[in-house]
Amino acid sequence: KQEVTQIPAALSVPEGENLVLNCSFTDSAIYNLQWFRQDPGKGLTSLLLIQSSQREQTSGRLNASLDKSSGRSTLYIAASQPGDSATYLCAVIPSLKRSGAGSYQLTFGKGTKLSVIP
Amino acid sequence: GAGVSQSPRYKVAKRGQDVALRCDPISGHVSLFWYQQALGQGPEFLTYFQNEAQLDKSGLPSDRFFAERPEGSVSTLKIQRTQQEDSAVYLCASSLYSRPNTGELFFGEGSRLTVL
Numbered sequence: 001k002q003e004v005t006q007i008p009a010a011l012s013v014p015e016g017e018n019l020v021l022n023c024s025f026t027d028s029a030i031y032n033l034q035w036f037r038q039d040p041g042k043g044l045t046s047l048l049l050i051q052s053s054q055r056e057q058t059s060g061r062l063n064a065s066l067d068k069s070s071g072r073s074t075l076y077i078a079a080s081q082p083g084d085s086a087t088y089l090c091a092v093i094p095s096l097k098r099s100g101a102g103s104y105q106l107t108f109g110k111g112t113k114l115s116v117i118p
Numbered sequence: 119g120a121g122v123s124q125s126p127r128y129k130v131a132k133r134g135q136d137v138a139l140r141c142d143p144i145s146g147h148v149s150l151f152w153y154q155q156a157l158g159q160g161p162e163f164l165t166y167f168q169n170e171a172q173l174d175k176s177g178l179p180s181d182r183f184f185a186e187r188p189e190g191s192v193s194t195l196k197i198q199r200t201q202q203e204d205s206a207v208y209l210c211a212s213s214l215y216s217r218p219n220t221g222e223l224f225f226g227e228g229s230r231l232t233v234l
Contacts, residue, residue, distance in 0.1 A: 004160070034222065043122070043209055044161070044225040089160055104149070105177075106223070108160030 002027045004092060006109035013080055014117050021075040021112045023090035028071050035064050035075050036089045038111065044089065048075070052095065080116045087111040120144075122226035124210050130232045131200045139195045139229040143212030150193050151223065152185055153209040161209055167193060168216055200233045207231075 003026045013019050023033070032051045036044040048057045048064040050073070056065040063076040073090055091106040123142040131137050143150050149168055153161035154177075163177040169190035178185070182201075187193040197204055207228040 036225075041227075041230075043124075043227040044211075046222045046224070049222050091160070104151075104166055105163045105174075106153075106161070108162070110158065110160050 002107045004109035006112050010113040012115040018078050023073040025071045025092050028068050029095045030092045031095045033073050033092050038087045082116045082118050085116050087113045124226035124229050128230050136198045139208050141193045141210030147212035148216045149213040151211045152195050155207045202233050205233045
């Protein structure tokens with residue numbers, strides 16, 4: 001069974017710092033990996049999606065990398081701002097070979113709660 | 119609508135009551151998912167619809183949970199005889215694709231259920 005772990009569980013940084021959030025998964029047979037942001041009391045907002053054939057994706061100050069063979073992904077946030085404060089979740093979808101009919105189920109980590117201090 | 123809409127946003131139920139949670143997906147989206155998110159946890163898969171067909175309900179925790187999407191658009195998640203362990207945020211997500219792993223999912227803001 002796929003397990004997704006996110007470290008650290010919580011992170012507090014001063015405004016302007018660059019930071020890295022980590023995600024690891026136990027089964028490397030994934031179709032894609034997605035990073036989400038969740039604000040308190042809100043749903044999930046998709047940030048970046050990386051297909052299994054890709055190594056990284058970038059959007060503005062965000063850069064996500066994927067090393068499928070080692071079961072790791074990182075989310076890099078440059079020049080952090082107080083508005084970046086939220087919980088960041090990573091999730092994987094298994095490859096069709098691994099899961100057949102269940103290839104649409106996202107398996108989530110517990111998230112990293114980020115606080116950016118002004 | 120512009121996004122996935124869920125109602126009610128907050129629901130307090132007494133143990134033993136039945137509840138119904140509604141999801142309005144993005145117009146034209148083929149796939150619809152329900153996830154359950156307990157406090158401090160990541161969301162966990164409950165069930166998946168492709169149009170009106172419920173293709174997977176393997177994540178539903180018990181037979182007290184029932185989901186439907188009769189016309190392939192709006193979906194309702196019903197929980198009968200609620201228990202305290204049902205307290206969670208219930209998230210709905212939709213995707214344009216019938217094979218949703220080819221694209222992104224769009225989530226609603228969730229329905230927070232508290233069972234007293």
